[in-house]
Amino acid sequence: MGTPERIEAVAEQVIQTVHAGHKVVVVVSAMAGETNRLLGLAHQIDNRPATRELDMLAASGEQVSIALLAMALIKRGHPAVSLLADQIGILTDNKFSRARILSVGTERLWQELEQGHIVIAAGFQGRDIEGNITTLGRGGSDTTAVALAAALKADECQIFTDVDGIYSMDPRICADAFRLPYVDASSMLELASLGAKVLHSRSVEYAAMHQVPVRVLSSFRPDQGTLVCYEDQNMSVPAVTGLACQTGEVWLELNELSSELHIALLKEFARLAIETDMLKVQYAPSGLVQMQFSLNQNDLNTVEDICNELKKKQNFTLQSRKSLGKLSIVGIGLKSNPVITATVFEQLQLLAVQVVAVSCAEIKLSIVVPEAELNKVAVALHSALLGSVN
Amino acid sequence: MGTPERIEAVAEQVIQTVHAGHKVVVVVSAMAGETNRLLGLAHQIDNRPATRELDMLAASGEQVSIALLAMALIKRGHPAVSLLADQIGILTDNKFSRARILSVGTERLWQELEQGHIVIAAGFQGRDIEGNITTLGRGGSDTTAVALAAALKADECQIFTDVDGIYSMDPRICADAFRLPYVDASSMLELASLGAKVLHSRSVEYAAMHQVPVRVLSSFRPDQGTLVCYEDQNMSVPAVTGLACQTGEVWLELNELSSELHIALLKEFARLAIETDMLKVQYAPSGLVQMQFSLNQNDLNTVEDICNELKKKQNFTLQSRKSLGKLSIVGIGLKSNPVITATVFEQLQLLAVQVVAVSCAEIKLSIVVPEAELNKVAVALHSALLGSVN
Numbered sequence: 001m002g003t004p005e006r007i008e009a010v011a012e013q014v015i016q017t018v019h020a021g022h023k024v025v026v027v028v029s030a031m032a033g034e035t036n037r038l039l040g041l042a043h044q045i046d047n048r049p050a051t052r053e054l055d056m057l058a059a060s061g062e063q064v065s066i067a068l069l070a071m072a073l074i075k076r077g078h079p080a081v082s083l084l085a086d087q088i089g090i091l092t093d094n095k096f097s098r099a100r101i102l103s104v105g106t107e108r109l110w111q112e113l114e115q116g117h118i119v120i121a122a123g124f125q126g127r128d129i130e131g132n133i134t135t136l137g138r139g140g141s142d143t144t145a146v147a148l149a150a151a152l153k154a155d156e157c158q159i160f161t162d163v164d165g166i167y168s169m170d171p172r173i174c175a176d177a178f179r180l181p182y183v184d185a186s187s188m189l190e191l192a193s194l195g196a197k198v199l200h201s202r203s204v205e206y207a208a209m210h211q212v213p214v215r216v217l218s219s220f221r222p223d224q225g226t227l228v229c230y231e232d233q234n235m236s237v238p239a240v241t242g243l244a245c246q247t248g249e250v251w252l253e254l255n256e257l258s259s260e261l262h263i264a265l266l267k268e269f270a271r272l273a274i275e276t277d278m279l280k281v282q283y284a285p286s287g288l289v290q291m292q293f294s295l296n297q298n299d300l301n302t303v304e305d306i307c308n309e310l311k312k313k314q315n316f317t318l319q320s321r322k323s324l325g326k327l328s329i330v331g332i333g334l335k336s337n338p339v340i341t342a343t344v345f346e347q348l349q350l351l352a353v354q355v356v357a358v359s360c361a362e363i364k365l366s367i368v369v370p371e372a373e374l375n376k377v378a379v380a381l382h383s384a385l386l387g388s389v390n
Numbered sequence: 391m392g393t394p395e396r397i398e399a400v401a402e403q404v405i406q407t408v409h410a411g412h413k414v415v416v417v418v419s420a421m422a423g424e425t426n427r428l429l430g431l432a433h434q435i436d437n438r439p440a441t442r443e444l445d446m447l448a449a450s451g452e453q454v455s456i457a458l459l460a461m462a463l464i465k466r467g468h469p470a471v472s473l474l475a476d477q478i479g480i481l482t483d484n485k486f487s488r489a490r491i492l493s494v495g496t497e498r499l500w501q502e503l504e505q506g507h508i509v510i511a512a513g514f515q516g517r518d519i520e521g522n523i524t525t526l527g528r529g530g531s532d533t534t535a536v537a538l539a540a541a542l543k544a545d546e547c548q549i550f551t552d553v554d555g556i557y558s559m560d561p562r563i564c565a566d567a568f569r570l571p572y573v574d575a576s577s578m579l580e581l582a583s584l585g586a587k588v589l590h591s592r593s594v595e596y597a598a599m600h601q602v603p604v605r606v607l608s609s610f611r612p613d614q615g616t617l618v619c620y621e622d623q624n625m626s627v628p629a630v631t632g633l634a635c636q637t638g639e640v641w642l643e644l645n646e647l648s649s650e651l652h653i654a655l656l657k658e659f660a661r662l663a664i665e666t667d668m669l670k671v672q673y674a675p676s677g678l679v680q681m682q683f684s685l686n687q688n689d690l691n692t693v694e695d696i697c698n699e700l701k702k703k704q705n706f707t708l709q710s711r712k713s714l715g716k717l718s719i720v721g722i723g724l725k726s727n728p729v730i731t732a733t734v735f736e737q738l739q740l741l742a743v744q745v746v747a748v749s750c751a752e753i754k755l756s757i758v759v760p761e762a763e764l765n766k767v768a769v770a771l772h773s774a775l776l777g778s779v780n
Contacts, residue, residue: 004431004434004435007435008435038454041394041454041458042457042458042461044394045394045397045398045458045461045462046465049464049465050460050461050464050465052471053457053458053460053461053464053472054457054461056453056456056457056460056474057453057454057457057458059453060450060451060453060454060457061450063446063447063449063450063453064428064431064447064450067432067443067444067447067450068432068435068443068447070440070443070446071432071435071436071439071440071443071444071447072436074436074440075435075439075440081442082443082446084446084523086476086521087521087522108521131476131477131498132477133474
């Protein structure tokens with residue numbers, strides 16, 4: 001919701017859903033630009049602001065938008081009530097800026113719904129057990145929506161975005177990309193964690209865990225969108241569901257770590273919620289460990305800081321390759337489908353791309369290449385693997 | 391606190407107080423302009439926005455400023471923690487936009503203070519018994535400060551404002567006005583409710599009720615300021631403490647009300663927290679009631695709406711005079727001091743001002759005149775009553 005006009009449009013859309021006979025809980029995020037404005041203020045004070053206070057600050061953005069949307073509905077004669085995380089009872093852990101939802105209270109929600117109120121819930125935020133405000137990180141409002149839908153056992157959790165569904169690939173990169181009417185939850189999970197920015201992986205994880213029927217729709221021209229399906233829903237699963245691209249990747253190689261340091265490093269990653277991908281670990285006969293993994297460039301400084309700290313205990317080497325891109329092919333049973341693997345390697349050879357790494361898991365095959373080559377690889381592989389489907 | 395720079399300056403000031411050996415709770419209001427920005431957004435949606443949602447919206451302003459001030463302190467190596475009304479436990483009634491504080495929790499405050507934390511508390515806001523956000527109305531942050539000081543039995547509640555204390559009169563109107571080093575609580579109460587805008591009357595009421603030692607200081611050049619004193623503090627009380635001016639006043643006269651309607655009207659005023667002043671009620675032999683009172687022009691529409699509603703039950707007349715100003719002389723024992731009363735009426739005669747109404751209470755003498763004449767009257771009376779003191 002970018003502007004007061006946009007809020008009015010959202011209000012109209014909510015009223016349509018109410019008129020269709022539904023009880024509605026709307027989860028909203030901050031107005032466009034508001035979060036950045038707030039972070040800008042924080043960075044004027046301190047370039048590494050205290051995370052507890054950063055969450056206190058950032059959460060105010062949603063407080064503004066829920067109040068405005070409730071006002072717009074009330075003005076139209078529809079009783080609405082805005083609720084903050086603590087008023088709903090959204091309990092999270094205390095990892096500020098990256099908190100995870102532990103539980104959702106439903107008492108107040110049902111009470112308001114049963115009184116015929118439209119509930120406008122603040123997305124992106126929660127409270128820890130001590131009552132501190134936490135935020136859920138990127139895509140946090142989606143996670144809130146899924147969590148509330150799960151808690152209320154909602155018929156559907158509709159996520160309104162700026163695209164009209166999940167695509168076989170980013171249509172800005174590949175003109176042949178097509179909208180998927182359905183996507184299985186596992187593939188969605190991989191796609192989301194791999195840079196298909198429509199849904200954040202954490203919200204998809206939460207949805208999969210609670211089997212929430214999530215539908216991704218366009219805010220501007222809502223249509224069928226894409227429905228995330230679970231095992232019990234009958235559908236034919238294509239071998240390749242879709243492709244996802246990620247830029248700003250780094251490939252790291254650590255050599256000659258003791259196994260103690262290796263474990264210490266992984267624990268630090270867990271504590272700081274640093275996400276690695278394509279992790280490969282090898283043990284040398286000496287017992288020393290080699291680790292390779294891809295990483296988002298934004299996390300590189302943190303990882304280097306951790307390594308420099310650990311090197312004080314035992315020296316090891318760290319090499320990084322920057323400015324890389326990652327293309328991931330997602331689909332059920334990829335690993336056991338040699339036709340796909342063969343097609344991929346054949347294409348890579350034809351393109352004469354310098355491949356940094358390839359890894360293949362049950363439903364995902366990822367290829368790391370120089371960032372500049374990423375789109376070329378993506379378009380060629382989409383055409384080779386999915387081109388004939390459309 | 392207008393800007394990030396200003397927040398940094400406040401942080402430095404807080405640290406000075408900490409270095410002087412005090413445990414500090416800082417109550418802050420929204421950044422300058424922020425509340426107006428938020429209200430502007432609301433009015434783009436609805437020109438009479440729902441008050442519950444308006445409070446939800448407005449309270450976000452303080453959330454931003456407490457987080458930023460806490461960040462600024464933490465950056466300087468001083469552990470600080472920002473707390474919202476619900477985290478402190480500020481319970482209010484449910485009169486949105488004009489709520490009154492019912493109780494203040496101290497457990498979390500003491501817990502943080504004892505851990506050596508500086509507490510940054512959100513002013514202006516509370517929660518009602520159902521957990522809804524309420525705001526305290528104009529001057530709300532002062533009230534919060536006084537309420538927290540009372541709950542914690544603080545040594546002093548320092549209110550930083552844009553002036554360096556309470557003056558014998560608004561120095562912009564009267565050049566002879568002087569700063570009062572002390573003011574007794576009763577006079578302060580009258581001055582505050584009469585347009586000496588330094589402190590809002592509600593905060594002074596709260597202070598008087600709990601005998602909180604309040605000191606009014608300038609944020610820019612903190613000095614001794616003005617200390618609000620209570621009976622047990624030894625000080626010589628001058629006959630006239632100070633003068634206060636209010637513009638935008640209306641004088642209302644209601645005639646031929648039945649006593650039922652009269653009571654109904656007063657109840658409506660109470661319900662909507664409409665403040666009248668100089669109320670005079672007279673009973674005609676018929677039993678019908680005449681009411682006269684002054685009112686802030688902003689409340690006139692509401693009062694007229696109420697009266698039009700009540701007229702449906704029994705007709706009565708309502709006359710209003712607008713564009714008036716009120717000068718109030720405040721001091722202990724005014725009513726029983728004929729010298730002062732005589733001086734006042736003599737001056738009014740000399741000035742040949744058209745006086746609309748005069749009323750005299752124990753510690754306050756108010757004179758309603760046309761707004762255009764107000765400053766002339768104020769300067770003349772200040773000079774006649776206090777001119778020789780300075």
